[in-house]
Amino acid sequence: MTDPKTNPYSDSDLMRRHRDGDELALGMLIQRYKDELFAFLARFTGDSHLAEDVFQDTFLQVHLKADGFDLSKRFKPWLYTIAANKARDAMRKRSRRPTVPLDASMGTDDDAKSFASTLEGNIPGPDEISANLETRHAVRTMINELPEAQREVLTLAYFNGMPYQDVADTIGAPLGTVKSRLHAAIREFAKRWTHYARET
Amino acid sequence: MSNENRHIQDEALLIDFLMGHCDSDQQQTIADRLETDPEFAQRHRNLEHTFAAMKLDPAPRVPDDLVARTMSHINSQTQLDALLTQQATGKDRSAWRSPRQWISAAAIVLLLAAAVLPWISKFNTGQPVGPGVDTKADILGSTYNPNDPKFEDPETQPQLIMIVPRLAAPDPIDVPKTHDEPGEMPDQ
Numbered sequence: 001m002t003d004p005k006t007n008p009y010s011d012s013d014l015m016r017r018h019r020d021g022d023e024l025a026l027g028m029l030i031q032r033y034k035d036e037l038f039a040f041l042a043r044f045t046g047d048s049h050l051a052e053d054v055f056q057d058t059f060l061q062v063h064l065k066a067d068g069f070d071l072s073k074r075f076k077p078w079l080y081t082i083a084a085n086k087a088r089d090a091m092r093k094r095s096r097r098p099t100v101p102l103d104a105s106m107g108t109d110d111d112a113k114s115f116a117s118t119l120e121g122n123i124p125g126p127d128e129i130s131a132n133l134e135t136r137h138a139v140r141t142m143i144n145e146l147p148e149a150q151r152e153v154l155t156l157a158y159f160n161g162m163p164y165q166d167v168a169d170t171i172g173a174p175l176g177t178v179k180s181r182l183h184a185a186i187r188e189f190a191k192r193w194t195h196y197a198r199e200t
Numbered sequence: 201m202s203n204e205n206r207h208i209q210d211e212a213l214l215i216d217f218l219m220g221h222c223d224s225d226q227q228q229t230i231a232d233r234l235e236t237d238p239e240f241a242q243r244h245r246n247l248e249h250t251f252a253a254m255k256l257d258p259a260p261r262v263p264d265d266l267v268a269r270t271m272s273h274i275n276s277q278t279q280l281d282a283l284l285t286q287q288a289t290g291k292d293r294s295a296w297r298s299p300r301q302w303i304s305a306a307a308i309v310l311l312l313a314a315a316v317l318p319w320i321s322k323f324n325t326g327q328p329v330g331p332g333v334d335t336k337a338d339i340l341g342s343t344y345n346p347n348d349p350k351f352e353d354p355e356t357q358p359q360l361i362m363i364v365p366r367l368a369a370p371d372p373i374d375v376p377k378t379h380d381e382p383g384e385m386p387d388q
Binding site: 026027030031034035038039042043048051052055056057059060063064122123124125126127135136139140143154157158159163164179182183186187189190193197 | 211212215216219221242245246247248249250251252253254255256257258259260261262263266267269270271273274277278
């Protein structure tokens with residue numbers, strides 16, 4: 001990823017310079033990815049403090065493993081793989097997120113049949129209710145309460161706009177699994193949103 | 201294909217469409233169906249509302265000094281790791297240095313002993329110097345007199361001389377009388 005306005009160097013250039021001892025190169029990479037990576041971690045973990053810890057540990061890992069990074073490969077999926085793994089570890093250590101009971105069929109990624117009717121009927125749009133701060137917090141809660149695997153894929157693919165294949169590379173899952181998790185996440189969110197909008 | 205499976209496929213197609221992952225052919229197919237299939241159009245509307253609702257999730261606020269704190273974290277952790285590695289290496293070294301020190305000390309003691317013991321034997325004149333001398337001295341016993349030519353032996357003579365003080369009788373020495381005894385003053 002290169003933004004010529006702020007930094008003419010590609011990710012690989014900066015990694016190479018970092019490996020060669022350029023003390024500024026890693027800072028440039030952190031600056032480049034701080035917004036999108038922190039947003040991913042904050043949504044995925046549901047905790048901005050934990051997200052910051054994971055963010056710092058992620059770039060510490062980048063620094064420590066820089067010599068092992070294949071410069072011919074893309075930096076971003078590698079970075080997000082480290083971040084996602086660190087985030088999962090941190091969430092397990094903290095064990096603060098309660099498991100949200102969902103429909104029994106959510107146990108597998110490919111079992112979507114029981115959700116086929118989720119999008120039946122009318123789902124209200126945000127303009128149909130007052131989208132105030134409370135509503136925004138409610139939406140945040142709905143996303144936070146999605147199962148971890150669904151929340152991870154939804155955040156990467158939808159909020160971070162990552163291509164499906166990059167998401168698959170990042171989480172180490174087949175492309176079909178990524179799509180089924182994403183669709184399940186959207187259906188589940190739609191169900192919760194519909195329930196919330198109709199009660200508001 | 202059952203209705204349920206068709207609905208699932210339609211939803212998947214529409215999600216890909218709204219996520220921007222459809223090619224031009226798929227987009228054209230969707231546009232055609234939106235005009236002709238009310239149920240499909242309703243699903244599309246529902247998904248549009250769902251995506252719009254998800255957008256209400258406020259973007260997480262990035263801490264202002266995140267980059268600086270991350271760099272500080274990396275530097276401190278790197279220094280800490282280096283220190284811990286250094287300490288661990290030091291502990292390992294002291295762990296295996298102790299027996300090595302013992303071995304070194306033992307080797308030094310042995311070397312010193314090997315160097316010093318022959319000297320101790322050599323300069324202990326009260327003892328026979330070697331087996332040959334020992335045997336000869338025993339045979340000769342107290343009758344040995346180094347001044348006697350019959351005892352001359354070019355091989356052992358120099359060594360035997362070393363044990364003479366113990367075996368040979370002392371030579372008498374004539375000591376002149378002194379004149380400092382009372383009552384015996386020398387004549388003037």
